Amino acid sequence: PPVVHSRFRANKKMMAKRKGRHSGTGKRRGTRDARLPAKVLWIRRQRVLRRLLRKYREAKKLDKHLYHELYLKAKGNVFKNKRVLIEYIHKAKNEKQRVQNLAEQAEA
Numbered sequence: 001p002p003v004v005h006s007r008f009r010a011n012k013k014m015m016a017k018r019k020g021r022h023s024g025t026g027k028r029r030g031t032r033d034a035r036l037p038a039k040v041l042w043i044r045r046q047r048v049l050r051r052l053l054r055k056y057r058e059a060k061k062l063d064k065h066l067y068h069e070l071y072l073k074a075k076g077n078v079f080k081n082k083r084v085l086i087e088y089i090h091k092a093k094n095e096k097q098r099v100q101n102l103a104e105q106a107e108a
Contacts, residue, residue, distance in 0.1 A: 048082050049074040056089065066092060 016022060028035065053070055056062045062070070070089065079085040 049085055052082055
């Protein structure tokens with residue numbers, strides 16, 4: 001054909017965009033919420049945390065009381081992410097064990 005309509009530059013730009021180029025503040029037209037809704041982030045986080053809690057409960061790492069308490073805390077926006085939740089679980093279990101040991105020593 002006498003006329004060429006090459007996609008080379010377009011493809012090159014797309015490759016760069018895939019690497020995360022050309023996406024600074026100056027290139028953004030939508031609000032942060034329009035680009036990735038806070039609700040979507042919330043739903044993702046809730047699903048991650050609830051999945052973890054369910055897994056821990058089935059593996060008998062959590063009794064139903066602690067599970068329920070943590071489920072409600074997750075819903076109440078206490079845990080920023082999975083790592084924070086796991087940390088909290090370890091602390092709670094250690095505290096419970098400490099109280100139990102003290103009780104045993106007091107009774108002995």
